[in-house]
Amino acid sequence: MACMHDHSCEDHDCSSNWSLYKHIDLSKVSALNEAVPGSVKSVFKAWEHRLNSSEGYLESNDGDPELLVFIPFTSDVKIKSISIVGGADGSSPSKMRAFINREGIDFSDAQSMQAVQEWDLAENTQGMLEYQTRYSKFQSVGNITLHFPDNFGGDTSQIHYIGFKGEATQLKRDVVATIVYELMPNPSDHKTKAEGGGGFSHVE
DSSP: EEEEOSOOSSSSSSHHGGGGGGBBBBOOEEEBBSSSTTTGGGGGOOGTTOOOTTTTOEETTTOOOOEEEEOOOOOOOOEEEEEEEOTTTTTBBSSSEESSOOOOOHHHHHHHSSOEEEOOOOOOTSSSSEEOGGGGGGEEEEEEEEEEBBBOOEEEEEEEEEEEEEEEEEEEEHHHHHHHHHSSGGGGSSOOTTHHHHHHHHOO
């Protein structure tokens, strides 16, 4: 389901609604079938810069419109909606499929696996459309993989912006891991009476 902005963004702080941009682990973002290696990182930006492609955009290889984008987050997030700004002349993706908390997905996996949700996309070159998620299924998202199997007839697929609306947990993923580790007893942290100087130890 796609929704269109029903207000003037000049009178509303739309950018704050797309705050999950700050929680994307950009160094670990990757894509399959990108024509320029690493170009996928350029599509993640602040919402107010969504139409600025001066730093590049994601494009598939010529004659193959399929794209697969892996996006990890620095903390678990809840995703309410997704925005995709595609290219012109039929190069915008026409369909999007989402997989949650699955790493290492390739095209074969994506084509055979059941997606958490699928959307039919419109050509959204002005970034005014957002696609609602089935919110109950997009809780505790550590990473999301987006599969774009086809476009509107162009030789390549282009994506200029990917944005997520939602909320993040307070704890970063590495902090959560540290807390779990600290809850595990560490023998070295619990000295025996002899080691602590409160008694004697004698070894024959």
